[in-house]
Amino acid sequence: MSKKTLIIVPAYNEEGAIAGVVENIHKHVKDADVLVVDDGSRDRTARKARENGAMVISLPYNMGIGSAVQSGFLFAKQKGYHFAVQVDGDGQHPASEIPRLLTALEDGSDMAIGSRFVHSTNYRPPFLRAVGIKIFSFLVSLIVGKWVYDTTSGFRACGRRAIVLLTENYPHDYPEVEALITLHRNGLRFVEVPVEMSYRQEGKSSISAKAGVYYMLKVTLAVLVAVIKRRNGR
Amino acid sequence: MMEIATHLRVIIGILCFALVGIIIELIRQNRLKEHYAIIWLLTALIIFIFGIWPDSLNIISRLVRLHHLTTLFMVAFLFLLAIVLHFTLAISQLFDRNKRLTQEVAWLRFELEQIMQEEKA
Numbered sequence: 001m002s003k004k005t006l007i008i009v010p011a012y013n014e015e016g017a018i019a020g021v022v023e024n025i026h027k028h029v030k031d032a033d034v035l036v037v038d039d040g041s042r043d044r045t046a047r048k049a050r051e052n053g054a055m056v057i058s059l060p061y062n063m064g065i066g067s068a069v070q071s072g073f074l075f076a077k078q079k080g081y082h083f084a085v086q087v088d089g090d091g092q093h094p095a096s097e098i099p100r101l102l103t104a105l106e107d108g109s110d111m112a113i114g115s116r117f118v119h120s121t122n123y124r125p126p127f128l129r130a131v132g133i134k135i136f137s138f139l140v141s142l143i144v145g146k147w148v149y150d151t152t153s154g155f156r157a158c159g160r161r162a163i164v165l166l167t168e169n170y171p172h173d174y175p176e177v178e179a180l181i182t183l184h185r186n187g188l189r190f191v192e193v194p195v196e197m198s199y200r201q202e203g204k205s206s207i208s209a210k211a212g213v214y215y216m217l218k219v220t221l222a223v224l225v226a227v228i229k230r231r232n233g234r
Numbered sequence: 235m236m237e238i239a240t241h242l243r244v245i246i247g248i249l250c251f252a253l254v255g256i257i258i259e260l261i262r263q264n265r266l267k268e269h270y271a272i273i274w275l276l277t278a279l280i281i282f283i284f285g286i287w288p289d290s291l292n293i294i295s296r297l298v299r300l301h302h303l304t305t306l307f308m309v310a311f312l313f314l315l316a317i318v319l320h321f322t323l324a325i326s327q328l329f330d331r332n333k334r335l336t337q338e339v340a341w342l343r344f345e346l347e348q349i350m351q352e353e354k355a
Contacts, residue, residue: 057340063333071337078341172333 003082005032005102008072009054010065011089015043022052024095025087032098035075036089039068045089065154066175073158073167085157093155097195101157104193110162111183113148114155115192132216136177139223144184149192151177162188177219181226246285253278273320277313 007025011018018036025034036049040062049056057071069086076084083105087093097114104112117133125133136151154176158166165186171178183190257274260266266274284291284306295305 055344057344059340060336063336067333067337070333071340074337075341075344 004080005029005083005085006072006076006079006081007032007034007085007087007098008069008076009034009036009049009087009089010039010068010072011036011041011045011049012039012062012068013041013043013045014089015041015045015048017091018045018089019048019052021087021089021091021095022049022054025098026053028095029098035072037068037071039063039065064173066170067172069175070167070170073163073170076163077167081163082160083157084163086154088154092197094195094197097193098157100193100195104191105157105159108189109191110159110188111190112157113150113153113190113192114195114197115150115153116195116197117149128212132212135216136219139220140177140180143181143223143227148180151180155195155197171222174215174219178222178226181223185226185229243285246281250278250282250285253281270324273317280313
């Protein structure tokens, strides 16, 4: 595997977890560069990441997970990386599964999603979240024309074509579901790779109960809009 | 025929000229972009037309079959709606550009730090 790989780690106030995350990535993926995108953290996230041998881009203010990851895509695009893998800075994405995502890209997919639901895994989301996940799965499957089980997983690997596309077109918050439609609309292929995810070690989900309603509305609307949006470059 | 009292016409006229004056002054001071000034100058123009030619309101009223006062409010409301839509478009565009700018700045700062470190070493 001689192709250049960038691991993008978006992190917001993750000084407790970031060192372990970076360390784990280095342990499991030998020949990849790690880029921590510090999304306007107020703690020592950036320093801890640097101390553990990651490159760090610090955003001047908290821009949201989508914009943070997109900063990573921009970096990957400019620096000519072939693959970019998103691994969340809170430690819930297993670095040990990254090589399997990359293998899926080598096999010709434009994006590989680390999916929690293809096979039954140990992950059990709370009831309301489970309902939301099901709804999006149904919606996306309907549009894409094949079953997509885990549309909200942020654990993803992108090939060059997806990197270039998403650098131009990626929502600033709750980007996961919409990005799938964007890919599909532009003729890119994605596959799901079953992975086992651990529970988050530090911090909370980016989606609180109150934000849940906004999340559902925003993402549903975004998906419907993405369907009628013009394709890039047209 | 709808009659508007002369003093009302004078007030409307003064209002229009004041609005135009303020807009031109704001452009002159570089506080208002010409692009956005157009919509305000248009506003002044429309108020002016209603002022000197009140019958135009009657014509619209007959067209939409509403009382002329209701028509006035409807026209004003639609116009404000258009302005707000215009602003939302402007904000959306600014948001996208601001985002890309921030991302590029963060990336350039990274590059700069790399170069400075290499020079030190």
